[in-house]
Amino acid sequence: MxxxxxxxxxxxxxxxxxxxxxxxxxxNGATSQTPKCVVDHIADTYYRVNANVHRGVHTLSQEATDAHEAARRRVQQFIGAGSSSEVIFTRGTTEAINLVASSFGDEFLHDGDEIILTVMEHHANIVPWQLLQRRRNIKLRVVPIDERGDLNVDTYKSLFNGHTRLVGVAHVSNVLGTINPVREMIAYAHAQGVPVLVDGAQAVPHLRVNVQELDADFYVFSAHKVYGPTGIGVLYGKEKWLDAMPPYQGGGEMIAHVDFSGTTFGELPFKFEAGTPDYVGTSAFATALDYVDHIxxxxxxxxxxxxxxxxxxxxxxxxxxxxxxxxxxxxxxxxxxxxxxxxxxxxxxxxxxxxxxxxxxxxxxxxxxxxxxxxxxxxxxxxxxxxxxxxxxxxxxxxxxxxxx
The missing domain is CATH 3.90.1150.10 (Aspartate Aminotransferase, domain 1)
Structure with a gap:
């Protein structure tokens, strides 16, 4: 009931x-409110388990690490990812897209390549690709909508050519509310050998998402739209892509070994999580997902x-x-x-x-x-x-x- x-x-x-x-x-499309159980969890973590995660041998650090990694597994379960190593914690949807634009873009996009976007994209799924254009002479091609706010799928298919390297599409429009046919769009793109990034910021709070069923290559969303804390987001990426992409940022947490002669990087997911993570926020996000599933x-x-x-x-x-x-x-x-x-x-x-x-x-x-x-x-x-x-x-x-x- x-x-x-x-x-x-x-x-x-x-x-x-x-x-x-x-x-x-x-x-709520901008930010949902936060239930008391999530706020209580944040307070309890600061009062009882506040210690930096990973590498610490003392009890508080180990407990904080366990909670942080349990949160990663909780997100994995919530979106149906195949492995927790495919779940990268970010500051939000925007940083997740910037990560892909930077790392995937630098590794796989070259002068003359093209990216397909839609006219209904949030600026977060437009501007990072335009910034990439400053480093690569790439072209953005745009799918229009009809009078009802539905994507023109025939035009979408017509935009593919031998230069297409990526598709970026909102699962749900933050303005129109349109639920885009991302499963079909992904299937068509894959038939052309093109990976797809899905902006799920407006979808995850309202739709049951399974990234493996969608076959998305990248799927991004934010905690603060799903009754969770601000400043936490998720990049899901297929392991084959994440393994091949260079790190987005450098620093602690994301390394295997550092020497002035060179550095080797950590395994997934840590390769993309430089610095101290918001381990309080990640575990609070897991509490928010529990809350959603309870209802x-x-x-x-x-x-x-x-x-x-x-x-x-x-x-x-x-x-x-x-x-x-x-x-x-x-x-x-x-x-x-x-x-x-x-x-x-x-x-x-x-x-x-x-x-x-x-x-x-x-x-x-x-x-x-x-x-x-x-x-x-x-x-x-x-x-x-x-x-x-x-x-x-x-x-x-x-x-x-x-x-x-």
């Missing part, structure tokens, strides 16, 4: 008031999808409402504009009514350009949001609209 009121008890922040009104938090990711998704359908239907009754992203395959995001009202004004006034949404281009300016707009208002749902909150949100939007009429 999915008990949303019981779930809300795990998130003390939801009892806050904003401008004298109960907080309605609908900015049931499928139950969370069903709840969010019901809120998505209900809220979308209610918003469409508002005169001048434009909703961007109407795919049949959509996750927990509604991006919209109301004619005559700037997205910033809408977001600011909603905040005065206690509703937290995101406004602007959502780090997806190329998508906004293709839509012919500067930005949107974005509401995004999580497990703790309620139908009553959805109703209050719609009522707040209507009230703002009345102010401008």
């Amino acid at each position: 999915f008990d949303v009121e019981k779930i809300r008890e795990d998130f003390p922040i939801l009892s806050r008031e904003i401008s004298g009104r109960p907080l309605i938090y609908l900015d 049931g990711l499928e139950s969370i998704a069903a709840h969010e999808n019901e809120l998505l359908r209900y809220t979308t239907d209610r918003l469409q009754d508002i005169e001048g409402m434009r909703i961007f992203g109407t795919s049949e395959h959509k996750s927990s995001v509604i991006s919209f504009l109301v004619d005559g009202i700037h997205h910033y004004d809408m977001g600011m006034l909603l905040d005065k009514l206690g509703v937290a949404v995101r406004t602007g281009h959502h780090c997806a300016q190329p998508l906004m350009t293709s839509l012919g707009i500067e930005g949107t208002v974005r509401a995004s749902f999580a497990a703790y949001n309620t139908k009553a909150e959805a109703e209050a949100f719609v009522a707040a939007v209507k009230r703002v609209v009345q102010m401008f009429r």
Whole structure:
């Protein structure tokens, strides 16, 4: 039984008031809130088991190391990776993509090579490849979308040629909510001998992901969108690619032996984890994944999808409402504009009514350009949001609209 009121008890922040009104938090696409069990775990780790991981022979170091590596195995299990050595801890999705762009790019991309991206990519899956262009004379080719926000798969297939070396695609659009057909896209790319990186930042909180079933070469996501702490992310990479890629950064933890005549690097996954890791954050992330599985990711998704359908239907009754992203395959995001009202004004006034949404281009300016707009208002749902909150949100939007009429 999915008990949303019981779930809300795990998130003390939801009892806050904003401008004298109960907080309605609908900015989960940017950052989900963190349950008490995760915060308690962080405090307990600092109070009881705070010591640097790996190589330490004393008890605290060994306990911290065990928790850190157990967290790696927990992530492996959660995403269906074949080995824990294929799980690299990063600071987030952005660093994970930068790691691949730097290490994979330097090893496998050369002048004249091409990368296929989509117009709906987050800046994190655009800018690192543009930075690579400064070192390599490579070309970025872009898959467009149709009027509903679905990728044009025929165009995607037509972009492949003998120079294609990598595909980068969002599993779920952070603006449109579109769930892209990544399994089919990966299969087609592999038939051309091309590996695929999937940005799963918006997918992992809402969909059951199995990287082996998808056959993804790289899959990246962040803890803070899955009820976990900030500053922790994951790069999953197939072992064959990670073994062949050079280190991203140098320092402690990632070495086998250092001499002034040269250095040999550690085995996976440590080759890509230079310096002291956020071992408190990784074990707290494991607690967050336990929390998600305790509720049931499928139950969370069903709840969010019901809120998505209900809220979308209610918003469409508002005169001048434009909703961007109407795919049949959509996750927990509604991006919209109301004619005559700037997205910033809408977001600011909603905040005065206690509703937290995101406004602007959502780090997806190329998508906004293709839509012919500067930005949107974005509401995004999580497990703790309620139908009553959805109703209050719609009522707040209507009230703002009345102010401008």
